[in-house]
Amino acid sequence: MKKLIILGAGTSGTMMANHLQHHLKNSEWSIDIIDEREEHHYQPGYLFLPFDIYTPEDIIKNIKDFIPKGVNLIQGKIDKINHNENMISMADGSKNEYDILIIATGAKIAPEEVEGMKGSEWQKSVFDFYTFEGALALRNKLREWEGGRLLVHITEMPIKCPVAPLEFAFLADSFFNHKTMRDKVEITFVTPLSGAFTKPKATEALEHLLNEKDINIESDFAIESVDNENKKIIDYGGREIPFDLLVTIPTNKGDEVIARSGIGDELNFIPTDKATLQSKAQKNIFVIGDASNLPASKAGSVAHFEAEILTENILNFISGKPLNETFDGHANCFIETGNGKALLIDFNYTHEPVEGTFPFPGIGPLRLLKETRMNHMGKLAFRWIYWNMLLKGTHLPFVSSQMQESGKHFD
Template sequence: MRTLLILGGGTAGTMVANKLHKRLPRDEWTITVVDRDDDHPYQPGFLFVPFGTYESDEIVRSRHHFIADGVTLVYGEIDRVSPDDRVVHLEDGRELDYDYLVIATGTSPRPDQTPGMLGSEWHKSVFDFYTLEGATGLEKALDHFDHGRLVVHICEMPIKCPVAPLEFTFLAEAWLREQGLRDRVELTYVTPLDGTFTKPVASAHLGGMLEERKVEVVTDFMVESVDPDRKVLVSYDEREVPFDLLVTVPVNMGAEFVARSGLGDELNYVPVDKHTLLSTAYDTIFAIGDASNIPASKAGSVAHFAVEVFVDNFLEHVAGLPMTGAFDGHANCFVESGDDKALLIDFNYDTEPLPGKYPIPHVGPMSLLKETHANHLGKLAFRHIYWNVLLPGHPIPLPALMSMAGKEVPDAPNTDSREA
């Protein structure tokens, strides 16, 4: 018997386990998934918790419920991987052998990496919303916030779901208007980027939306520390941004065991081939989802599309054949913009988000780079799809690789667009 060991039972790890369980001969393979606990959060739901849209029990379910029968689920903290021996060591002393290893332990916010962030104001006037604890605490803080300066802040890139801070800003602006507080609150968006997003066309479009909503944007801000006593963000070039309520996205890093195992880069992400997701150091190790260092968004859609390519590649690889699939970095993200509207962006390694229609060219029903109510409904509907279709490994009728069909590509400056 050969053993496939999957570290991490989140989005990517669960999909890999369920899809390969259907494809690998059960009399030749065992599949084991390792995670620290049985709580599987629907992470896109954290964004909505501060505004009362979701309760915590709506976005956290039992991990084992989504793992296929016949796949072993092991609970425990991972201490390290011994790749030369093909052994994973757990902190309680257990050892798990493997023939092939998939690292899918994601990325996590690390407020400890920024001096002062975990100071006296943590979860008082300084919050994250990338954890359930932070999101629920922020909901209570917003209930008592009626004036002052609300700052939305990103420490550094890459981060999990890079559009989420923008979404929070748009939702907060709409919520403040609904509460009759917008004129009493100064809203500021602080980013280490030179614009609002990593891709120029989308950055200009989203930046224009912030300007329309009278949101101040502070760019190229590399945070050095948070001063909790004075309630200011301090940058390395000594600029300061004061706040009354700070909603921050801490530094994101991969799992610590990756560093202890000598498998990661400076942020604990596993270096892999960006098309096959195979480790650049070991041909028995793959990293998928947020755990890898591929130059794509750390988002659930990327994990989903990557898994679709990975499964066939893995079957070829373990059969001793060349891997013929090439993941293109496809990302597909709804961007909540408030007032029951959202945008949709669709892009990959080489092509930035463009306007158009998705998934059916000229028809949609989703519009790309345009605020619509249909996109908002699509964002909300995805929670049902996530639990009932995506995690179980059922097919979704969307291409894993990005298509240019339906996208409007500018021919040249000052000319009309054409649809590809």
């Protein structure tokens, strides 16, 4: 009997468990999935929690409910991946050998990377919304906040869901409008990038929206520290921006187990072949989702497309065939823009987001890079799709793992 181990039962790991349970013969392969957590969180929901759009019940379920029958869930803490010995050592001292390893340990915030960020004002006037606790604390703050200078801030790239900070700024504008206190709030978007987003066409569209919603933008800001006493953020060049409420996206890092195992880069992301998803460290180790160093967005949609290709490659690897070099960095993201509207972007390693129609060329019904109500409905429907289709590894109809060029308006 051969053994395949998946580390992490989040979005990517759960999808892989479901895919492989279908494809691997259970007379030949046993599958273990290891995660210490009890709960599975719908992470895109963290964006909506601070604004009282979602409740905690909407976004938390039991991790066990999504692991298919026949896959063995081990709920324990991983100490180390001994990649030269094909063995996982657990914190309780037990050992678990594998023939194939899939690492899906994700990424998390590390506010301690910036001096003063997790200081005396943490969760008083300095908040994150990339954790459940952070999003909940921020919800409570926003319920009673009377206004002032709100900064929505990105510490450094890469981050999970790179559009989420912009969505937060847009939803904040909408939220304060509804509370009839928008005139009491000055919103500023602070980014280490030179513009609102990384790709030129999307940046143009998004900056237009920021402008329309009277949201200021401070670009090229590389934060050095948070001054808790005087409530300002300071960058390496000496620039200072004061705040009354700082909503920050701290540095994102891969899991500590990656550092302990000595297979990550300086941010604990794992060097991975960007087309096959095989790790650079060992041929029998594959990496999926936020844990890799791929130059693709760290997002659930990316993980979904990766999962389809990684499943093929695991089967190729087992039967000794060459791996498919087919992952193209495909990402598909809804961007909430407030007031019941959203944008949709669809892009990959080589093609930036442009205008067009999705998923049917020329028809839609979704419009790319345009603010519509239909896109917002798509975003809300996605929570249902996530729980009921995505995690189970069901192929989403009409949405291919590789990006389609037709229906898009490239120059």
